[in-house]
Amino acid sequence: MADFKRWKEQRLSRADGSRKGSVDEPIAGIVQLLNGYDCFCTTSSCSGRVVVLEQPPLPPTAEDTTGFEIKKQNCTWLMVTHQICTIEDVLTALQEATDDAIFKFEPFVLHVQCEELQDAQLLHKVAIEAGFRNSGITVGQKGKIMMAVRSTHCLEVPLSQKGKLMVSEEYVDFVIQVANQKMEENLKRIDRFYSSLQFALENRDRSSSSTLEEKEENNTMDSYRRKKKSKGAKKDDECTSPGKIRGLESEDETESNLNIFH
Template sequence: MADFKRWKEQRLSRADGSRKGSVDEPIEGIVRLLNGHDSFCTTSSCSGRVVVLEQPPLPPAAEATTSFEIQKQNCNWLMVTHQNCTIQDVLTALQRATDDAVFKFEPFVLHVQCQELQDAQLLHVVAIEAGFRNSGITVGRKGKIMMAVRSTHCLEVPLSQKGKLMVNEEYVDFVVQVANQKMEENRRRIDRFYTSLQFALENRDHSSSSPLEEKGRNNTVDPYRRKRKSKGTKTDEDHTSPEENRGLESEDETESKLNVFH
């Protein structure tokens, strides 16, 4: 515990190395809540965003060997917003494109280092119940426990090639509306996650201080798991498929993403 506490103090004392330089306002409460508990330390986050970016096309020989992160570093960010956007925002961004431009919606993502596996499991249950069904837990070779809160309701649409718009404005307006709808759903899931997380942590803290320890644990610690079991379905703790965990970073890759998410 002492080692985790010392590491957490060092981590939280660092300057924010993200593009934005601060935590997104819609998830400030979540980040504050987790970092206020001894068992958790947030390492990277994004509340969800709509972006237009362009990337020079890769030569065919390089496509199979160039990593996603190298490709992303070569991108030119034409528009980034953590709010709803308009068709005019997108068209203005596309006017600056000289290479292939892509319109994307990326939902809420949060990486948390946890002191114990049971801490990560608590977050995992809360995340799944809130609708973040691509969430998962990774344990590094040295025992580092990371919990990733992720969703699958993404959107990625190519719009221009070599600076030329390949679709009409009506279609651009359509994908903007779809992205805004996804952003609204993303906010609802964030609210559910925050509310459920508060409830779960309060119950856990109350249970650990109660003299009726075993009874308290049975009644309060696992309401989410019992709810899912009562429906006769497997929980994600029973089985998490490779597809659900696709894209989860290793411990070293997670550390390297700190400059990506805002």
């Protein structure tokens, strides 16, 4: 607990390393809510975005040792928005492209380090129910527990090659409409996740508080019963003490003897 809290304080005190330099407004409440609990620490997030980026083509042999294509480097961001976009925005961005340009929609993503596995399981349940079906939990070799909120409704479409638009503007407009619909659904899921998360955490707090109160009440009752039992045993000892009985018998015998010789 102490180690996690100390690490969290150090993590949150660092400057935001994202391109934007701050948390996206649509998910600011979620990030604040989670970081308000000692058992959670958000490490990265994005509310969802529509981007146009330029990527130089890969050489034919650009593969890593596992056989998968290596990640493309040196991307140039021509446009990025976390809201609904327009065809004018996209076409203006494409005019700046000199290499291959790609249009992408990327949904909400959130990474949270959790102190205990049960904390990650709570987040996972809320995320799945809110529609983020690609969410998952990973546990590192040193016990580091990470919960990732993700979904699968992404979109990626190549639009230009070597700076030349390869599709019609009508198709560009169609792709943008699809992306905007995905963004609207994405924002609805974010709202569901936020509401469900608040409800789940409040329920857990109430449950923990009730359990603590019940435990304290049980301890008080147990203490009361022990004291009562101890007091009752003491009274029984006083009533049946052999010394007391002998003392009473002696007084009775003395009184009887006095009456005889009176």
